[in-house]
Amino acid sequence: MKAALVRYAPLLILAAAWEAVVRFGLVSDSVLPSLVDVVRAWFGLMKSGDLWLNTAVSLYRAGAGLALAVVVGAVLGIAMAWYRPVNALASPLVEMLYPMPKSALIPVTAVWLGFGDGSKILLIFLGCMLPVTLGAFNGARSSDQVLVWSARSMGASRLRVLWDVVVPSALPELLNGVRTALALSFVLLVSSELLVARTGLGHLIGFLGDGGVYDAMFAAVLTVAFLGFFADRLYQRLERRVLRWRE
Numbered sequence: 510m511k512a513a514l515v516r517y518a519p520l521l522i523l524a525a526a527w528e529a530v531v532r533f534g535l536v537s538d539s540v541l542p543s544l545v546d547v548v549r550a551w552f553g554l555m556k557s558g559d560l561w562l563n564t565a566v567s568l569y570r571a572g573a574g575l576a577l578a579v580v581v582g583a584v585l586g587i588a589m590a591w592y593r594p595v596n597a598l599a600s601p602l603v604e605m606l607y608p609m610p611k612s613a614l615i616p617v618t619a620v621w622l623g624f625g626d627g628s629k630i631l632l633i634f635l636g637c638m639l640p641v642t643l644g645a646f647n648g649a650r651s652s653d654q655v656l657v658w659s660a661r662s663m664g665a666s667r668l669r670v671l672w673d674v675v676v677p678s679a680l681p682e683l684l685n686g687v688r689t690a691l692a693l694s695f696v697l698l699v700s701s702e703l704l705v706a707r708t709g710l711g712h713l714i715g716f717l718g719d720g721g722v723y724d725a726m727f728a729a730v731l732t733v734a735f736l737g738f739f740a741d742r743l744y745q746r747l748e749r750r751v752l753r754w755r756e
Contacts, residue, residue: 542724551728567709574633582638586645611636619705637690644686648679695737
């Protein structure tokens with residue numbers, strides 16, 4: 510408990526500073542509502558059901574897009590590292606798309622699939638697949654060649670070596686790529702919902718901001734922040750459990 514308090518003390522200090530600058534009039538409450546008002550507005554959104562509904566929609570979009578990105582990106586990255594023809598075909602595409610701002614794809618996916626769930630899922634899939642692919646590729650390429658040669662000398666097939674040696678070796682880098690993709694999924698989700706959506710937390714933030722309901726808007730923003738925070742913490746626990754065999 511003491512360690513948790515020390516670890517999260519900066520968040521408590523930030524919350525206290527937020528409330529203090531508004532209460533003492535250092536910042537106008539029309540620009541930055543007090544934290545107490547934001548919390549009150551958050552409970553109001555929960556009671557009305559708006560927050561529940563939009564959160565559920567956003568989590569579905571982010572989860573579906575991220576799941577597809579992890580599956581396709583992991584398979585593609587390992588295949589690129591293991592099969593030269595796949596690497597020759599896919600590597601130029603990955604190198605071209607990786608530095609491109611993923612938000613530039615928002616209007617493209619909206620034109621293709623409209624304002625519904627499909628365009629958001631496609632955007633998150635395309636944006637999150639690349640860090641997963643590169644993580645899987647780098648991890649598979651760094652496999653210990655001695656283990657690969659040993660497995661081959663003992664009669665293991667190429668597919669068996671891939672599954673028993675290469676995939677476990679690629680797992681740490683792959684999981685790092687997935688963590689990057691997890692954070693990126695929230696960025697792409699809110700960005701796309703702000704611009705081309707009729708539901709979701711991003712749409713709710715934009716709607717409340719346009720209406721001047723800033724305390725509720727900040728409540729929605731903090732909801733996104735805490736969802737990302739808890740998702741990252743849960744993922745780190747899962748990652749430690751998956752990689753426990755390395756100890």
